[in-house]
Amino acid sequence: MKIKYLGTAAAEGWPGIFCHCPACEQARRLGGKNIRRRPQALINDDMMVDINCDNYSTSLDYGIDLSKIAYWPITHSHMDHFVLWDFAMRGAAFAHNLTVPVLNLYANRSVCDNFQYLSGKYFEKEVLEHLRCNYAEPFVPFTAGDYRITPLLARHMDHEQCYIYMIQQGEKSILYAHDTGIFPQETFRYLDSLRGSLVLDLVSLDCTSGPNKEVDSHMGFAENRLIKRRLQEMGLTDPHTKYVISHFSHNCGLLHEELEAAVRGDGFIVAYDGMEMEV
Ligand SMILES: [Zn+2]
Ligand SMILES: [Zn+2]
Numbered sequence: 515m516k517i518k519y520l521g522t523a524a525a526e527g528w529p530g531i532f533c534h535c536p537a538c539e540q541a542r543r544l545g546g547k548n549i550r551r552r553p554q555a556l557i558n559d560d561m562m563v564d565i566n567c568d569n570y571s572t573s574l575d576y577g578i579d580l581s582k583i584a585y586w587p588i589t590h591s592h593m594d595h596f597v598l599w600d601f602a603m604r605g606a607a608f609a610h611n612l613t614v615p616v617l618n619l620y621a622n623r624s625v626c627d628n629f630q631y632l633s634g635k636y637f638e639k640e641v642l643e644h645l646r647c648n649y650a651e652p653f654v655p656f657t658a659g660d661y662r663i664t665p666l667l668a669r670h671m672d673h674e675q676c677y678i679y680m681i682q683q684g685e686k687s688i689l690y691a692h693d694t695g696i697f698p699q700e701t702f703r704y705l706d707s708l709r710g711s712l713v714l715d716l717v718s719l720d721c722t723s724g725p726n727k728e729v730d731s732h733m734g735f736a737e738n739r740l741i742k743r744r745l746q747e748m749g750l751t752d753p754h755t756k757y758v759i760s761h762f763s764h765n766c767g768l769l770h771e772e773l774e775a776a777v778r779g780d781g782f783i784v785a786y787d788g789m790e791m792e793v
């Protein structure tokens with residue numbers, strides 16, 4: 515299974531869209547891996563996790579054929595993870611010869627409700643016929659093509675059940691855990707129930723705060739280390755497991771190479787836009 519990080523910043527991007535702090539000015543000056551767009555990840559070439567305002571331009575930059583995407587899990591309704599308007603262009607006069615006849619989205623209740631309301635009001639009927647937004651229940655695995663996807667609860671918002679996803683294909687598995695603080699107990703309990711039956715190939719962790727103190731709804735280095743230790747204790751990881759950290763806020767203040775230096779001893783891979791990993 516392949517994962518490609520299309521965006522690795524928090525909601526404001528890095529440089530922040532309207533920000534002139536030193537970390538953003540430095541990123542503008544240095545460019546390269548210091549430029550981070552809003553978070554989104556491509557799995558193989560037929561699954562995308564989340565959608566935001568950068569979706570169209572990243573698809574051009576990386577040569578991604580969006581019409582090939584058949585499965586689109588959404589983590590939660592924050593604007594760096596869910597903006598539905600690009601889907602309005604998928605069909606009718608806007609898109610011909612779709613590669614995949616029906617695109618399936620999977621999401622929590624808030625995203626599904628938003629989607630139904632806004633698409634019902636503003637999308638063309640012919641577009642809607644080729645789109646499904648499926649409610650995914652936490653801790654209930656579902657099948658999407660040859661993938662098995664399990665939504666687990668994140669610690670992120672009080673009034674919405676935000677998801678992290680376990681994505682499995684054949685023997686391979688990825689835990690995609692962004693926009694979450696230290697996992698809630700239900701999620702640790704669920705993961706613990708998999709003890710002995712699963713070893714994760716890649717764990718992708720929220721690192722919004724970097725070296726700073728966590729803000730409860732996100733993580734930094736210290737919380738990433740704790741999650742790594744807990745997963746190890748449960749036997750869900752082994753020495754071959756890759757740990758990637760992503761979703762960086764400019765407020766963490768460290769540029770790409772500084773982030774790499776800070777976590778070298780932890781074995782964390784610092785994600786950058788366009789980074790691709792094969793598991
Ligand atoms: Zn986010
Ligand atoms: Zn800034």
Ligand SMILES: [Zn+2]
Nearest residue numbers: 590592670693
């Ligand atoms: Zn969020």
